[in-house]
Amino acid sequence: AQKITQTQPGMFVQEKEAVTLDCTYDTSDQSYGLFWYKQPSSGEMIFLIYQGSYDEQNATEGRYSLNFQKARKSANLVISASQLGDSAMYFCAMREGLDDKIIFGKGTRLHILP
């Protein structure tokens, strides 16, 4: 079974609209962390936001927020007021367990339309 599931292979969104990228995860650990990364066409991996499993508030970083719903095992990324520069691949990832390994989902390609 996949540990990290991103169900949207691709999305098209009009500039200035808000975007929600879906991510569900599977773990039996109580302690884990969830990440979102952005990969533009240039190929580098850019860290966006992190949510720990014990964090009671949703993480926010500028225009990015993480909608963390623990009972549903969901960690959706919300981008407010999308910009053309947001067009990229977005990856959800999870760090779990004592061995610390970090597993990624398959990604969502986001296209922002002018």
Next chain:
Amino acid sequence: NAGVTQTPKFQVLKTGQSMTLQCAQDMNHEYMSWYRQDPGMGLRLIHYSVGAGITDQGEVPNGYNVSRSTTEDFPLRLLSAAPSQTSVYFCASSYPGTSDINEQFFGPGTRLTVL
């Protein structure tokens, strides 16, 4: 700080050849890992290390070896390259999960083609 560095940036191999992808970090991170990225597959974990002298297998370890003799370096070895190993390889490092600093830092990637 240079961050995470990877060499080479590009490499072409023939089937059966061996090579080592180099990865180094200067942030004193305990955790280091190798991923491969293929179209439609996301990033898949090959091997990882939680400290010098300690390595473990990830999701797709077959055909790859690693060692971690120092905190700074985490080389990835392909003993006998196969066309299925054509991919982009990323090295990453971070503090352990118990740290307050949670970001995993990535290198720029190595694009490997096996003919």
